[in-house]
Amino acid sequence: SSLNPHIDRLQRILMDDPVRSNPNAPPAPAVDTPYDLVVLGAGPAGLAAAAKALDLGAKVALIEKDQSSRDRWRMIRYIMSTVDYYCSREKNNGDRPDSSSSISVNPMQTDRDISDLHELGCEIFYGTGKLIGKNMAEVNGVQIPFKKAIIAVGCRSTDNSLKVAYESMSMSEFKPRNIVIIGATPSSISVALALSKIGHKLTIVTKESEIFNDAISSEVLNDYVRQLLQMSSIRIVTLNQFVRISQDPATGTLRVLLNSGPSLHHSVKADSVIIMEDDLPVFSEIGLDSAEQK
Numbered sequence: 082s083s084l085n086p087h088i089d090r091l092q093r094i095l096m097d098d099p100v101r102s103n104p105n106a107p108p109a110p111a112v113d114t115p116y117d118l119v120v121l122g123a124g125p126a127g128l129a130a131a132a133k134a135l136d137l138g139a140k141v142a143l144i145e146k147d148q149s150s151r152d153r154w155r156m157i158r159y160i161m162s163t164v165d166y167y168c169s170r171e172k173n174n175g176d177r178p179d180s181s182s183s184i185s186v187n188p189m190q191t192d193r194d195i196s197d198l199h200e201l202g203c204e205i206f207y208g209t210g211k212l213i214g215k216n217m218a219e220v221n222g223v224q225i226p227f228k229k230a231i232i233a234v235g236c237r238s239t240d241n242s243l244k245v246a247y248e249s250m251s252m253s254e255f256k257p258r259n260i261v262i263i264g265a266t267p268s269s270i271s272v273a274l275a276l277s278k279i280g281h282k283l284t285i286v287t288k289e290s291e292i293f294n295d296a297i298s299s300e301v302l303n304d305y306v307r308q309l310l311q312m313s314s315i316r317i318v319t320l321n322q323f324v325r326i327s328q329d330p331a332t333g334t335l336r337v338l339l340n341s342g343p344s345l346h347h348s349v350k351a352d353s354v355i356i357m358e359d360d361l362p363v364f365s366e367i368g369l370d371s372a373e374q375k
Contacts, residue, residue, distance in 0.1 A: 115226035116142045119218050120233060121210045127233030128194050131203055141203045142227070144210035144220055145195065257281050258352040261337050265317070269357035270306060273315050283315040284349055286337065318349065326354055 117139035120127045127143065134141045199205050208221040212232075218225040257280045262269045265287035273283045310317060327336050335351040 112142075112223065112225050114140070115216065115228055116140050116204070117228050118142075119144065119225060119227035119230045121212075121218070121230065122233035123195055124233055127231065128198065130231045130233065131198055132201075135198070135201050135203055141198075142206060142225055143195065143198060143203050144206045144208070144218065144225075146207070146209055259350055260284070260353045260355065261286060261335075261349050261351040262355045262357055263287075263337070264357040266357055269355070270310070272355065272357070273310070274313055277313045277315050283313075284318060284351075285310070285315060286318045286320060286349070288320065 118131070118134045119142045120131045120134075121144045123143060123145040131141050131143050195205060206220040206223070206225065211219045212230065213219045213224070216227055218227060218230065259282045260273075260276055261284045262273050263286045265285050269285065273285055277283050307317065325338050327338065328334070329336070335354055337349045337351055337354060
């Protein structure tokens with residue numbers, strides 16, 4: 082009940098916000114001159130890319146999905162569920178101090194950021210953006226030519242044509258790499274998950290049988306992290322000692338030589354090696370000489 086005044090205030094702000102587009106507004110005019118950059122998606126990454134391009138003097142267009150009244154009420158429900166979630170975690174797990182309950186107002190802030198970009202000269206197109214060619218986007222029947230495009234729709238896009246166009250444009254040039262990360266720290270796991278998400282093949286090498294051996298409820302946390310890595314096809318190799326990294330002079334391929342016992346040695350082939358033992362590179366532990374460090 083203590084949240085009701087905040088929710089009522091959010092409802093009034095969202096419903097009275099003049100920045101959001103009018104779904105009954107006339108369609109945008111046709112575009113003749115190509116934009117230097119078209120950004121699909123007004124999330125943090127899209128907004129940052131558009132702002133930087135404007136700062137460099139580029140002609141920029143930003144495409145964001147329609148923000149109708151129905152979407153506003155959906156966002157209010159999302160805000161309320163977010164509040165309930167954090168308050169529940171606070172009560173049950175002690176994750177947040179009693180005085181720090183907060184309400185997410187990200188949709189409102191996004192509107193203001195879009196408005197600021199428009200004032201800086203960024204053209205805003207509301208609707209479902211589609212890539213219909215190598216240098217052509219489409220929004221509500223309006224074709225938007227561009228020189229470069231940034232797809233920043235995150236994981237929520239349901240537009241299959243966007244996915245197909247994106248894959249046909251970029252995936253043909255993408256070459257997955259075999260990457261070995263030495264050290265199973267929170268930072269290295271985050272890096273591995275991010276690299277795996279875009280298609281690389283990851284192996285994490287660790288000396289410890291547990292990933293987080295000093296964490297609260299480490300057994301549960303380790304099981305969860307291992308399942309998460311397994312679902313992302315990330316391999317975990319637990320060994321006693323890292324021996325050295327060598328490189329084939331002919332092909333440039335790296336090979337991580339590992340020791341898993343008194344007489345057990347094997348190697349892992351890699352295109353790249355990231356050393357993150359204790360979040361810092363530790364060359365002495367894997368036997369790199371000065372030439373190989375470079």
